[in-house]
Amino acid sequence: MPSGLSGSTGSNAAVGPSESSSPNASSSRLAGSGEDFLADTSRRSSALETEMLTAGERQEDADEDLEEDRVIYEDFTTIDWMKDLMRDYRRQSRKRSGHRPESKWHRIQAVFEATQSWILISIIGKSSGHWISIGLVAGWIDVVAAWLGDIRFGYCSTEWHISKSICCTGQYDADATCAAWNDWSSVILRSRGWGFVNWIFYILFSTVFASACAFLVTRLAPYAAGSGSAEVKTILGGFIIKGFLGTKTLIVKAAGLPLMVASGLAVGKEGPMIHVACCVGNVFPRLFPKYWRNEARKREILSAASGAGIAVAFGAPIGGVLFSLEELSSFFPAKTMVRSFFCALVATVTLQLIDPYRGKRVLYQVTYSRPWHFFELIFFIILGVFGGLIGVVLISVNRRVQKFRKQSLLKLHPIYEVAALAAGTAFVCYLNIFTRVDSSDLLEGLFRECEEADFHGLCNRDGRGRIIALLVVALIMRIMLTTITFGIKIPAGIFIPSMVWGALFGRVLGMTVQSWQEHDSTNTLFYSCPPDGSCVTPGVYAMLGAIGALGGVTRMTLSLTVVMFELTGTLNYIVPCMATLMTAKIVGDFFGKGGFAEMQIRMNRYPFLDPREDEVIGLTASEVMTPSAELVCFVVSGMTVADIEEALAQARYKGFPVLKSLDDLTLVGYISNDDLRHALERAKQQYGILPTASVVFEDVLADFSGIRARRATGTSIEHGSFANASSSPYFDAYSDANGAPRLHHGSSRRLLQLASFLDHSPLHVHPNVSIELVMDLFKKLGPRYVMVLHMGRLQGIITKKDILIAMYGEEDEQREETGFPSFTTASLRSLMSAEPALSGSVSSLFGSQTPTASRRAGAASRARKLRPSEAFGSGTWGTAGGTNSSSRNSLDGSTAGERAAAEDGDFIPLGVRVLSGSGRASFEVK
Template structure:
């Protein structure tokens, strides 16, 4: 692009390439997309059938990208699931008939004893029991350290962005922040390989959460194929929102939950068309998983299960209790994990990331090996905890003789799991916390279900169990595990509808939607009493990402003139009178992200705004050419139409990169309205003016700093607050409380469950008032 574009230039605003760790201009990119579409339509009208074909091809580009993302995500998820399970099993032995087979496939046709699976002690012909135990433990220990070491080496050496879960960073990127290489090819490869190794190492981590990062990496890579999307950051983020749904679809075999996750957690701006694209991408992923059938049992994920019996009304109180316990435990896990992350950042531990991973892997292996519930991989553990006892023994969970010991073991496992997960979440390895949280909640729920089952068997005539029929099992501990997993996941992530739908799609039973909704609502509400931020929001604040949450309200005091940076403290550019040397000195002297353009310093009348990246690009091009010198004049105003003849061939034209209509506000505007403008419009700055004269500027960073200091709108002041106090702080809690009232009412009058679900969904989305119940 030439530096001089002609004195009669009145074309659209132009932008340099966004710099790393900068914020995109939503308004500019949306306008750019509209201009592109209008130009294409005008061309189609004049080109006949060829023009209509071009329109069709252009419209199909987004769908082709999403189709490729869905298919690739299904293949990647299959590879990750199969390979991670093989590495987990290889710590205990190998398959005689095929070393590449994991234990499940090796023993596929075996009923009781699997003769094809050989433990390492059997392979070395060790006969003594204590020596056999020691050998298996040493192999378990060595593999854990080896796998964790390779994983952290790949992350720290080749792709530091592959560490962690990645959802917090994706939320920030979706809000308009640029993080180059976070969604690149190298990050994708290291993330996929590293998560297999970190899960196989036995660290208290899961692979499900990382699927969202992997799917967004795929979406980002495929968008580079078409320049229309590659050069427009807003269009790219629309497709990344849809791609994120494929991650949840692949992780849980739940395409509908994937769409809701994209809406509830990832998407910052969610156009209606993005929902249809999200559903398409998530469905393609689910169909691909179903076709590949990675577990050879028709299931898309190992812990899909079904139940044969319904729940009784008296169990609702126990589901509420599970929600309360998991709400507190999930909140404590978040606080501990974020505290340890902050401790790493402020101490010398951050300089020994690899050594820390090895130490934690060693400690985790030593702690986990003696316990069957900690030693088992979490996918298998969650699957066993969800499974209903039907005569087949499941890791001792169905044994009545060992019931008391299993209850204590499950509760002890939950405590250790919270500690190990909190430590592992901040390590320099690919890590997810969905499955560990589900495992903790499922252990708590299963233990409580076993307690209630024991009470029923010993005291069947209690009035509490009057609804139970003597010839049918009354209590199903697996259902309590399912409810506990949902409640714990809601407490840590603050997701609600997504969690309910995930559990519904895992069980295929509409009858359990109400217990899950009840536990999730109680869990999230209780966790919100101690702070509305979930795990992802906590990481965003800890790392200082420029993110304004769309689902929180801030109580801000003051007006724009109290927050703005005064014009006297700013560096400004005049429309005329500037030289290339003065502009270059301005860039060297100040590190601001942009500069207001004014007509004169006497009137301070606003003429436009130019970003630092655009200004730097034009200056560098001008100095690199042989046409301009440091004394060359510069022009920033589009009002000049007929300049002098000598200026025509000498001036550097900055006008194509100057925004002639920057967003301006009056100096007395309420600061809450300014904050809403930043959240809803996605602007990077606003200029504060009075009768067209520049008074100051407010940037997104100023708003973020203010919201961090301001009190957030909370649900209640204490756990003993009345319902009236609980509801007056937020309309969403009004709807939630209304939903609970309606749920109990419809339950006890035996309204069909389909009607109940429709009423609950209506109440949630429409924010119904109490009177509408």
């Protein structure tokens, strides 16, 4: 081989002129150029792929930072259970599959991640046992309320700051007189027994305490008014009421409850303790980001806290857990049950250690020496009937009283109203011993068996008629006072007052049956009774009457049975309790479903769907939905930042459906304006994007498969893809490792990509699906919205607002102020405008808003024109990501079959308003 030829493979410079001009040499050069071109293309494509994979890894790290600092929900909006739970699952997945090397600190973090829920529950559990937080608040309320309540009658001469029960322990003489306790007549007139002077001081102190309580509530924390159980139930159902569980509300309610109890008003403190406990349960999760930044997970803690509130109020930890499960919580998975049980365990042990009831195991510790007899079931059922009827009366009358209060001048002077009610209540209650004493003391006395002690003559057989008359008068007075008192601007509950009603009625019935049996012991009805003694225990009737009345007011069964057992320590009356509660519930439900809390929810129009109730409406999704003609939609590309900002600034709705294009109205996804605002704010803060920057709702990184081929052929990439790897017009709001947007420079064009913020798979249903199925989706899955699609085309959207309007209709009365100024003053339509339903409009862009009633009528009218079998087919539901419509060839995106059906009058496509281009006008596509 010539020497020159051997050098040709090493260097082109070594090749001689004769050889370089040969055909073989030319062919070799071409082959080498082709190989070099392919190698260079491969290297560039691999580098680009590596860069994009690295960006994807950085995006995964940034996702967690972004999701942690994002404010997802605004005030008075509904959370998306599915979205929050998926965020938590993604967070756990990233932590488990992280690329960080294993280290001691990493293992500590993993242990903390796995145990922080138990740590948090332990704190709340101990709180319910009177150690910290809830326990301190409960202890404060009990001690201060007892002392202030006794101040109305007098003071302790030895230590003025203690209550009468402590002052007179071991101090009573033979006449049952406590020398250490001075009533106000002995202080003013130096002589005991002047009832008129004591009466005046009783009225004076009651009025002052109630007025001070109302002043704190109205001036500092309006959310502290009322029981709070209805609002807690709504919050646990997925609604956001900022400030309702805040620190200021907690302080004011804790300070106001002792004043309310001491004022003697005919309301209780046990219901508000649920609110107080949830306030504490809302504070502790701030120490645990896993729960504080995830609203769905936080509600698991609030469910346990609400059970702790009942445990504190009644000394019934197991009943508190069951109460939270049966009455309050909408989402109560098995693990929450286990954690709540652990909370109850800690609470029970702590209660035994602290011994808060001075030697008694439970709050109302009673023992009954006689068993119950089967003939008494008749009277137990009568107690249940009374409980159900009294619950119906309370719900109906109190609703009218609160409506009158909101429409009268009383709403302008809440403190004067409270003062007048307190003075009037004290004036009439002082005259009857059974209305003068504290409600808890009255219940304990009514539950007692006569063999234990005599409570103000209840066991005096000679004066039985007079005692029964006093009990009947006390029952009537307490029913009337509680009915008109609940709803004023003070913390107030309904549990103990309703129990007092039932206990008074039960004691009257028990004393009556006892007297009958004693005077007619040969009657066949009493054949099982011993001939030489009484077999009727009036205290049992009082206990069953109390639980029956509480069941009639709340419509609960299981948890109340357990609560009553824990309150009294009696386990021999399971069958009577069950019979009484079931009767009360049946009677109450006969006149209307839902208890007192549900009445408050409906009256205040809170967005709550009760998962325990099955409503039959008889409509389809197309008749209930907000039709697409009233929606403002975005398209995937063609919009600018200025368009988005203008829509956000002027709109009242909370999100936008995103369509594929003007020619193809296939639903691509849904984006909330919270996410839109967040993306724009981060982009402005980090890079100061211009209003002219383009916005797309598709994932540019996901389309990498065609980049290598286009790079090899030299094809330009536009509209959301890379023009080149080093100078991209692409703007990724998720790509920076610090959670801030990253901008690729080198081009005058800037593109804001928002695909990561888009919900690509919203739940959707067919237009002909029954609304009952949609309700089940909302109750069991907890979405903020459900899309209505036909062959992939958007037909409308359904939210809780639409379902509630379909269930209850448009009420004629206007909503007035109820103590929640920025929330319940609006009608349901305005209230639920905070939902993702796009019921509002941007007047300058999209025209006027159709009223809700007209909207539903129009939707129903359009739906009636549809033929389900020909237009839509059978109803199904799924995710939008799994639906691909057939090709659309016209501007309205309809298929040939749809257009033919429309010409025949079988199908009329619903219009869609699409915002695109400059955003200065909307295109209504029919």
